[in-house]
Amino acid sequence: MAGRWFKPGSEERPTVGDWVVLVEDRSAVESLVKRRNLLRRKQADGLAAQPIAANVDALFIVTACNNEFNPSRLERYLLVAEDANVQPVIVLTKMDTTDTPETFVDAAVAIANGAPVHAVDALNGAGIEALKPWCGPGQTLVLLGSSGVGKSTLLNSLAGTERQKTGAARNTDDKGRHTTSHRSLHALPDGTLIIDSPGIRELGLTEDQSDPAAAFVDIEDLALTCRFRDCRHENEPDCAVRTGITSGLIDPRRLANWRRIHGEKAAARLTALTTKPRDTPKRKGKLARRPTK
Template identity: 40%
Template sequence: MSQSTSRCKEQHPCTLEDLGWTKEHDAAFSKYAGPYLAGRVACRQKTVWDVLVDGGSVTAGVSGALRKIGRFPAVGDFVVLLNQPEAGTSMIVDILPQKTRFARGTPGREGADQVIAANIDTVFIVTAAGRDLNARRIERFLAITHASGACPVVVINKSDLADDPVALADEITSISPGIPVIPISAVSGEGVDRLDPYLSPRTTIALIGSSGVGKSTLINRLVGRPVQATSHTRDYDDRGRHTTTVRQLFVLAGGALMIDNPGLREVGIGTASAGIADTFPDILELAEGCRFSDCRHEEEPGCAVQAAVADGTLSASRLNSFHRLMRELAFERDKEEIGLVRLEKKRWKEIGKIARDFAKTKGR
């Protein structure tokens, strides 16, 4: 096996169990015998992946079979490596079943869901006191987190810069019922210990948020040493530069696993329909009182949701956000259906070509 220092960053030697390996992975890997290894993807660098294995790490490419079907590992994936010691190389030949799959829609009409990370237990949605604190953006992050199957936690960084951190947390709690909202300061360490219940050994946490909210500073605080570069936000708009350029998995001192992500300024909702119900439970509960079961909560008579907006029980901005995300989902569904039709036409075109070529060969 070609073991090497990770191209992303130096990693501590771990066992597969330390990396979150379970009995389910054992069962999935059991069909492989011979020169195969199991590991977990720590990061991707252009055309190669750094994979953590028992006691070290390897740098590996992806097999031609996986490339042909467009199947590439995400950070956090458990993979099967074909070990070729005679050539001094390793090749990823399979991706084991994912427990959770965290993805976002990519911008543009032809965009497909982009996998951010796999096998995540908890997602820290990191925002910051100041201009980045945007309720609508948090709702979008909540929708894609719920759809992934992971549990969301909202982390308000730089809370020491707020006049009233408690009021700030209460403001976010109002749009994320039942979701933990934790104000911290990654620089001073204030409140960071409140994240401990989510950092159990062998659990995986992903950090997402805009550039400049302090994700890299939080990683450095939790790892206990500077492993990620940091930069200051710009004074005129509170935005930061993309100091994190690749997704990467870190092993924390307490045994938890954490995936840092580059800043996300555009957050497409993708096809995360499963996350809408958990993101807007208040609206769906109100909808049960609507006169019509297919009410869109716009101008229909007897709409209990619009009535709640009128009497101040529900904010108009929250309903507008719900409508915006539902329209995006409808667009994504239409786009997916159009794509399937195009794919079917392409397949029939290819079948027709094969039939014509066969007929020509037979006629010779």
């Protein structure tokens, strides 16, 4: 890609899943074809959004039937899918390692907002038939989830051959090493395109992304009947959300996660207001010179 591609923000740059027009001798990218959608996450510096993949038909949110399973993290992934208007599918790997995979399935269904939830043994293929409706010619899937949950293993099983190296998880904490180091797109024999990615340690949400909407529809709906429009569901009188918790309608963990995400959103707004335009080299220099504590 010519240097001019690196002048605008990273969202304007071709990313995995994009279609591009090449110059006639195919030596350079001429233009970027308009995307259908773009999955993105917040960058480590908190400023710009980082593209994950473009033109995606389904986001496979991969987690395992073990200690890695975390509903609050799943809710973040659901927001990422919602932001891009992409169909989320929750895939629970390692169902062969537990006697009670249904407890993980039930916990995922409780927060999935109707998104499909499937338990699989990614290693030996049990259960992966259920993922076939999202496969086929022209279908582009993205695998996202923590390191070691079995994303690359699932890709290999769906492909029928070893496309990606996989890593043995450490037994102590169920966390894997980062065996996959970069995003890659794989064409399967049946025409499916699968984008494998390294594990995401921390899933930051961008300013506009962190507006909990459909992923927290139960809380948002109840909030409409709080006495105050800007109710934070803390000490305000006539708070319908807190009443919902007392009556068992809302899981307190969910409200805590909703609050945390709202707090991050406020912080992101503040950053956006107090910093110069994104991606400028000047700003980066400034950050680099800031004294470390």
